[in-house]
Amino acid sequence: MIKDITLGQYFPGDSFLHRLDPRMKIVLSMLFIVMIFLASSLVSLLAVTVLTFLLPFVGKIPMKTVFGAIKPLRWVVLIMMVLFLFTGGGEGYHILWEFHWQFINLVISVEGILKAIAVSVRIVILVVSVSVILSYTTSPIALADGIESLLSPLKRLRVPVHDFAMMITIAMRFIPILIEETDKIMSAQTARGADFHSGSLVKRAKALIPVFIPLFVSSVRHADNLATAMECRLYRGGNNRTRMRSLCYATRDLLALFAMGLLLVGIILLTAEVTYGYLGFRYV
Amino acid sequence: MTNKTFEKTEYILCAEHLVYEYGIGTPFRKKALDDVSFGVKKGRITGIIGHTGSGKSTLVQMMNGLLKPQSGKVYFQGEDIHKDKATLPALRYKVGLVFQYPEYQLFEESVRRDIAYGPSNMGLSEEAVARRVEEAAEFVGLDKSLLDKSPFDLSGGQKRRVAIAGVIAMRPEVLILDEPASGLDPIGRKNIFEGLLRYRDSTGAAVVIVSHSMEDMAMYAEDIVVLSHDRLILSGTRDEVFSHADELIAHSLDVPDIARLAARLRRAGLPLAANLYTVEETAKAIAALLKGGTV
Ligand SMILES: Nc1ncnc2c1ncn2[C@@H]1O[C@H](COP(=O)(O)OP(=O)(O)O)[C@@H](O)[C@H]1O
Ligand SMILES: [Mg+2]
Numbered sequence: 001m002i003k004d005i006t007l008g009q010y011f012p013g014d015s016f017l018h019r020l021d022p023r024m025k026i027v028l029s030m031l032f033i034v035m036i037f038l039a040s041s042l043v044s045l046l047a048v049t050v051l052t053f054l055l056p057f058v059g060k061i062p063m064k065t066v067f068g069a070i071k072p073l074r075w076v077v078l079i080m081m082v083l084f085l086f087t088g089g090g091e092g093y094h095i096l097w098e099f100h101w102q103f104i105n106l107v108i109s110v111e112g113i114l115k116a117i118a119v120s121v122r123i124v125i126l127v128v129s130v131s132v133i134l135s136y137t138t139s140p141i142a143l144a145d146g147i148e149s150l151l152s153p154l155k156r157l158r159v160p161v162h163d164f165a166m167m168i169t170i171a172m173r174f175i176p177i178l179i180e181e182t183d184k185i186m187s188a189q190t191a192r193g194a195d196f197h198s199g200s201l202v203k204r205a206k207a208l209i210p211v212f213i214p215l216f217v218s219s220v221r222h223a224d225n226l227a228t229a230m231e232c233r234l235y236r237g238g239n240n241r242t243r244m245r246s247l248c249y250a251t252r253d254l255l256a257l258f259a260m261g262l263l264l265v266g267i268i269l270l271t272a273e274v275t276y277g278y279l280g281f282r283y284v
Numbered sequence: 285m286t287n288k289t290f291e292k293t294e295y296i297l298c299a300e301h302l303v304y305e306y307g308i309g310t311p312f313r314k315k316a317l318d319d320v321s322f323g324v325k326k327g328r329i330t331g332i333i334g335h336t337g338s339g340k341s342t343l344v345q346m347m348n349g350l351l352k353p354q355s356g357k358v359y360f361q362g363e364d365i366h367k368d369k370a371t372l373p374a375l376r377y378k379v380g381l382v383f384q385y386p387e388y389q390l391f392e393e394s395v396r397r398d399i400a401y402g403p404s405n406m407g408l409s410e411e412a413v414a415r416r417v418e419e420a421a422e423f424v425g426l427d428k429s430l431l432d433k434s435p436f437d438l439s440g441g442q443k444r445r446v447a448i449a450g451v452i453a454m455r456p457e458v459l460i461l462d463e464p465a466s467g468l469d470p471i472g473r474k475n476i477f478e479g480l481l482r483y484r485d486s487t488g489a490a491v492v493i494v495s496h497s498m499e500d501m502a503m504y505a506e507d508i509v510v511l512s513h514d515r516l517i518l519s520g521t522r523d524e525v526f527s528h529a530d531e532l533i534a535h536s537l538d539v540p541d542i543a544r545l546a547a548r549l550r551r552a553g554l555p556l557a558a559n560l561y562t563v564e565e566t567a568k569a570i571a572a573l574l575k576g577g578t579v
Binding site: 064065188192194209210214218 | 310311345348350373376377380381383386388390391401405406436450451454
């Protein structure tokens with residue numbers, strides 16, 4: 001049941017993306033997000049979409065998994081669609097249908113439809129690209145290391161970066177454990193006649209009490225055990241701590257950054273004033 | 285004698301050609317059970333034994349419909365349990381399942397209310413529930429004075445017994461327990477098993493015990509099912525299964541220590557019977573031989 005959530009799950013492998021330095025991947029995914037929002041002409045958005053769906057091939061992630069990550073987005077996309085579809089009024093727009101009554105102004109226009117599609121596409125490719133570049137191909141531990149390393153300049157300002165990263169690492173480490181435990185507790189209570197799927201909302205919320213209390217107790221137990229174990233190994237924060245695997249950039253990281261830079265320039269050119277006149281609508 | 289075809293009516297609960305795989309469609313795909321068939325008889329104690337990861341927990345979760353096999357069928361009283369989805373909740377009261385480490389599922393403010401959770405879900409009257417709670421507590425040997433305490437204040441062994449009572453209170457016709465004694469000291473183990481025997485003796489229910497301890501199985505199980513790496517390798521009465529010592533050892537499962545000792549004595553020329561698996565039985569047999577002057 002709960003285990004089917006694939007968003008934010010590491011997919012072990014040995015692809016080009018897997019081997020990139022986590023710091024570089026964080027930077028790359030930020031640049032990719034920038035690129036998605038810069039792509040404001042129809043053609044450039046199309047190009048970014050194609051690029052996004054090439055990423056799973058680079059990372060050797062099955063398409064099925066990628067679609068699994070998109071599926072939970074369908075409601076967000078639907079709401080966005082409806083929102084933009086009916087508010088498509090604007091100067092010089094090609095209006096297809098109008099409805100005005102008191103405060104309600106519904107306008108469907110060609111530009112509105114394009115905007116609705118563009119927003120939906122952006123949401124989808126945003127999730128896919130970040131999932132593939134970061135979640136699927138980076139282990140949670142590597143990710144936390146990357147975050148810590150990128151934020152380490154803040155240490156000068158006395159921001160407890162190490163503790164922050166440690167907290168993230170621990171939280172991520174325990175997510176699968178807690179999901180598994182939730183699953184087990186739900187099964188056990190189902191065996192005692194619990195029913196999580198029918199009845200009124202109040203009834204269903206109440207049915208979750210026998211799940212949440214044991215889960216809470218067990219979280220506290222895990223935390224306690226972990227704290228004891230860390231204490232026993234004399235853990236005391238980041239000062240003078242060395243790492244087993246220190247991060248280190250390689251040629252492929254530079255290569256990836258270079259490629260990303262080229263793509264970014266390409267997309268900017270595709271979107272720029274000189275080209276959109278020939279290549280498509282500006283309004284997306 | 286493995287995977288024989290079943291006369292379904294002979295068993296209150298039986299499984300036919302069960303196959304189960306986890307994580308289909310992910311890189312973590314893992315076969316947990318492959319073509320497993322066995323049956324459970326009324327009034328008997330059936331042991332399911334196998335190493336960690338051999339599929340025991342997966343198997344028992346299929347017996348009350350929590351997991352649905354990818355292929356194969358489970359029959360309760362001759363009826364396919366997945367034939368009508370609406371009957372599954374009612375089935376779970378008849379086939380009671382106690383998970384491994386059930387004490388981690390306690391949640392109520394008092395022991396009494398926690399045990400009452402199952403029977404209350406069945407829709408019984410308050411008096412009936414109260415009666416069942418006391419009865420279940422008695423089966424597992426929980427002192428009445430504990431009933432109004434918080435379950436979180438009890439010892440590990442007591443918590444375990446509260447959790448088991450929570451399922452016994454539904455008065456299942458088949459009571460299945462996944463490693464009910466794991467992590468307990470010898471006295472705690474004995475308490476648990478004796479409670480289960482009491483339940484079987486006074487209700488005539490079938491009891492299924494999952495374990496990886498040969499000693500416990502030799503002591504309490506009457507029928508035994510042996511799993512090894514997602515397959516069923518042996519099933520039958522205790523004597524039948526233990527007579528295949530070679531096969532057990534080939535799957536590094538071993539026979540009980542005392543059975544090995546008896547075998548050695550037999551090889552040394554002592555006329556001991558073949559079906560000795562517990563210390564008590566063996567001691568008695570040797571004593572009888574000594575008294576009879578055979579040695
Ligand atoms: N929820 C799950 N997801 C994926 N694999 C699982 C899950 N539960 C069990 N398995 C795998 O299935 C196999 C059988 O497990 P299990 O039935 O728990 O065995 P046992 O109870 O005999 O130790 C093991 O290899 C285990 O790793
Ligand atoms: Mg198990």
